[in-house]
Amino acid sequence: MTITLNGKPREIADGMTVAGLLQELRIEQKQVVVERNAAILPKQRYAEETLAEGDILEIVHFVGGG
């Protein structure tokens, strides 16, 4: 199944949840914010939110800035 992750296409397993994907990517939940199809995803939903074909996912975090 293919989604768009941070602007690039990515193959993921069927039934993969956001929490699962973050774990696979070795990204700590508390350090990021996730946007699914232009809607911000509350952290408590990560576990139940199952990804679908064509989803557009943005995973962002804080970096140094002025």
Place this chain on the structure above:
Amino acid sequence: MTITLNGKPREIADGMTVAGLLQELRIEQKQVVVERNAAILPKQRYAEETLAEGDILEIVHFVGGG
């Protein structure tokens, strides 16, 4: 009959036209622009345009400016 002329109330004769008023005020037509009730009045209409009670008339001209 009372109209508002350049922001001030003014008594004018019934049936007075814009052309008549300008003449009475000793204002040369070609030097000014007239706005009647927020609509610009073409010069050629001055003669036929008869003023009505409560009309709001603006007579403006050019002055030095930067």
Place this chain on the structure above:
Amino acid sequence: MTITLNGKPREIADGMTVAGLLQELRIEQKQVVVERNAAILPKQRYAEETLAEGDILEIVHFVGGG
């Protein structure tokens, strides 16, 4: 006897010493420097230094300055 004191003529008693003059003027020795006829006078000489007719005396002190 007349001397010039800080630019102005002044009558003083014959035999007057610098120390005596300072005392008469109520000026503390340690707060001032005295120049007699363009020569700086050491403090220890104030008592013995007797003034003469026409002496030019400058008594200066410190004031606020930038």
Place this chain on the structure above:
Amino acid sequence: MTITLNGKPREIADGMTVAGLLQELRIEQKQVVVERNAAILPKQRYAEETLAEGDILEIVHFVGGG
């Protein structure tokens, strides 16, 4: 015979005059000023002025300057 010309030693023939030297150097008299042993040489003297061993000669001219 050796002189110092514009800071550098130079061999010249005995009895050489300033005029002769300028000619040898292909330098137009009217374009330069000559200083011999720190004294300015009037142009009319160039012909008679015979150079001597150890003379210090400066030949200067105008160049662009601000």
Place this chain on the structure above:
Amino acid sequence: MDKLVIAGREFTSRLMVGTGKFSSNAAMVAAMEGSATEIVTVALRRVDIDNPGDSMLAHIDRSRYLLLPNTSGARDAEEAVRLARLARAAGCEPWVKLEVTPDPYYLLPDPIETLKAAEILVKDGFVVLPYINADPVLAKRLQEAGTATVMPLGSPIGTNKGVRTRDSIAIIIEQAIIPVVVDAGLGAPSHAAEAMEMGADAVLVNTALAVADEPGRMGAAFRKGVEAGREAFLAGLGAPSERAEASSPLTGFLHE
């Protein structure tokens, strides 16, 4: 000198002149003639009913000077548009110096209302010359909206402080494809020359001429200042440097 082109129209002079605050019409005309300007700004105001007087237009040779009405007094886009249309109805060509200044004290322009009015007036067929703060992004948006020039201020109107917004104006000039006219605050020919040396296409001056002891002579002074700046820009100026450099040769010294 090379021509200035605004909205397809050619001008020989790169100096626009305002007609306000002169002690007399004669002084105004003297300044216009001395400056050799081809574009003069005017304002629209109510006629004084009790004392109409004669029109200042009588003193301006329309064959020689393009009349550029401004929208001074407008506090928002709507008032500015109304004034522009009245000016056009008065027989002027559809050119307008767009000014929207809600602040009555420093008379600084409102970027939001100015852009809004510009969009309306451009659609309405006007040649729009907007007066703005030296804001490069706003200048770009006005250019995209179809204005004929941008007129960034050098310093607040009437202050004679010169080009205090140098850095921003340099960026505006770099990004503009329409003429950049530096307006407001130019108090001396050296200020006008500086703006032109930076690559500005023209300048507008009023107060400096109106308050001069000799307006005609000051007009001539500004004409020369503008020409000097333009010529220098075209002739290629050297950049400032920290290191001093001799103008006379550093060799051939007697003491060598």
Place this chain on the structure above:
Amino acid sequence: MDKLVIAGREFTSRLMVGTGKFSSNAAMVAAMEGSATEIVTVALRRVDIDNPGDSMLAHIDRSRYLLLPNTSGARDAEEAVRLARLARAAGCEPWVKLEVTPDPYYLLPDPIETLKAAEILVKDGFVVLPYINADPVLAKRLQEAGTATVMPLGSPIGTNKGVRTRDSIAIIIEQAIIPVVVDAGLGAPSHAAEAMEMGADAVLVNTALAVADEPGRMGAAFRKGVEAGREAFLAGLGAPSERAEASSPLTGFLHE
């Protein structure tokens, strides 16, 4: 424009031009002609014995330009006096631009040696135009010593930084009874105009012309800049103010 008078001699132009650093004699002549200058500075150097070449003087029309030899290269009063006398012996009129610059890096003038040399040269009958730091007290002492002008620097030679010494030059102008010629660092016509607007009597420019892409055109630009500044000074400039002031009337608005 009014005449410039130095040591009793009248000049129409208030722009002096240096002849150093030009890419060619043709470029130098173009700058001189464009600038309409009447006074050009030159330096004295040793002839290159191995390659005398032709003289740059051949390119300067002496009937049109007064040759003003400088003492560039002099590190103290003695060397400056020597150079001045050599220049006079070369057939120049006894005018000299006095420069004493011990520092080879920034080429800044030495106040002590400059005054010493000025005193000697004045006694010796020279018309002395000393190049100095913008030092009002030194300027006054040179004036008392009988120099024909003072030439304070605007900024270090060749930097094109303009009039960075504005405050001091204003005081020098206020106190001077001899002409004040602003020299060094004027990199653009706006700089020259600024100096003239302040009341300077003339300016000297060299680097800005020599490094221009088109020296002749830049010469013309500086001529106009100098004239603009002088005219403005005579026409009476308005003072800068903190408070903005409208150039259009503040009454008769439609919204009143």
Place this chain on the structure above:
Amino acid sequence: MDKLVIAGREFTSRLMVGTGKFSSNAAMVAAMEGSATEIVTVALRRVDIDNPGDSMLAHIDRSRYLLLPNTSGARDAEEAVRLARLARAAGCEPWVKLEVTPDPYYLLPDPIETLKAAEILVKDGFVVLPYINADPVLAKRLQEAGTATVMPLGSPIGTNKGVRTRDSIAIIIEQAIIPVVVDAGLGAPSHAAEAMEMGADAVLVNTALAVADEPGRMGAAFRKGVEAGREAFLAGLGAPSERAEASSPLTGFLHE
């Protein structure tokens, strides 16, 4: 020193610090500590999927520093609003430094989009600190729209040029009832002190600290500069004058 109050919250420090461009997290923390700041800005970016690395947040003591997310990268109001909401969702308090910079080269703010975004974010409950050009009319409109501060730029970001927009910032300060924070271009403590002496309520610094040889020491230098400027503002500065005035008495001289 007196407290800075933004949106009802008190701060002892009047120096905000940006966290960009530091050579290391250690250098960043040193600058934060040296500066004694209480507000630090951060940016939002995509995680690098192939190399998530650790978060810079791990190095910032949230109990000591208020995190102020910026909307850098936003080219219009919509993108800015989106970034602000993402930052809030990340667990930050609803404070945002609003930046809308369509121009990728000079990174100057867009007045139109900035006002539009501010109106949306204020309604959405954000404490909005908008980064703007030094435009007094825009500053007033943002204040009316309910922003918590205005953050006019001193000079383009990262240029270290200091307060080049002095005249406009003085007007903004005069008209503002909300805190004025001078942002961008402050390259030295003297620049920060100058802004504070003018009456600014705070300043934001980043580049000057990040590029310093010793960021911690430079942080301390800016802290002192900001305090110096604030103290001087409160202590009542004398105005500049043209006329010199002796600091020593002009009477009692020996030569009288």
Place this chain on the structure above:
Amino acid sequence: MDKLVIAGREFTSRLMVGTGKFSSNAAMVAAMEGSATEIVTVALRRVDIDNPGDSMLAHIDRSRYLLLPNTSGARDAEEAVRLARLARAAGCEPWVKLEVTPDPYYLLPDPIETLKAAEILVKDGFVVLPYINADPVLAKRLQEAGTATVMPLGSPIGTNKGVRTRDSIAIIIEQAIIPVVVDAGLGAPSHAAEAMEMGADAVLVNTALAVADEPGRMGAAFRKGVEAGREAFLAGLGAPSERAEASSPLTGFLHE
């Protein structure tokens, strides 16, 4: 912070304070204490015979502050030397701030007489701190004559204009091996910080403190300004640049 060393003597403070023009001795002392200065200048004047009053010295803790007598009022070298010797006879250490100002209006120093007096006083065993125009060549000559520092002026005394002689002072600092103390015209802490950032070793302030509403507080403000500037100089300042540079990353945008 690193120590200031003058004539082999160490000082922790880099801020010298003048004692003139204060409204009261209490105000003077408050400024001295707030500034944490270690060197205070005083002037010599005739005692008022008819009303000797008490001495201001009574208010200055000599164990805490080094008294630095100036020669204010001297119009030539001779008068300056006479004042310096009187001060020494008054029991001061042989330190003197050498001022020779023939011009009573702008109070600018005379380069010739200042050098002459410096040479005499150095031979006479004085530690000489000469007040001079920002003249790099004169500064070098004074250094060669053995003065302990040079004290170039930032702008004319009492004008509060700040460092208007920036270019020249930068050259003086570059060439000096003795401490450079910027004196006169520093009207705000930002001015003092700017001088220190340039690499000056110390500054002297008087008017700005004396005319402040709260001299003690202003003294503290200047202390911080001087420390800020020195710290920044030591921490390594970035250079100004024409090109803007983002402080936030230019990659990882959502819109990529």
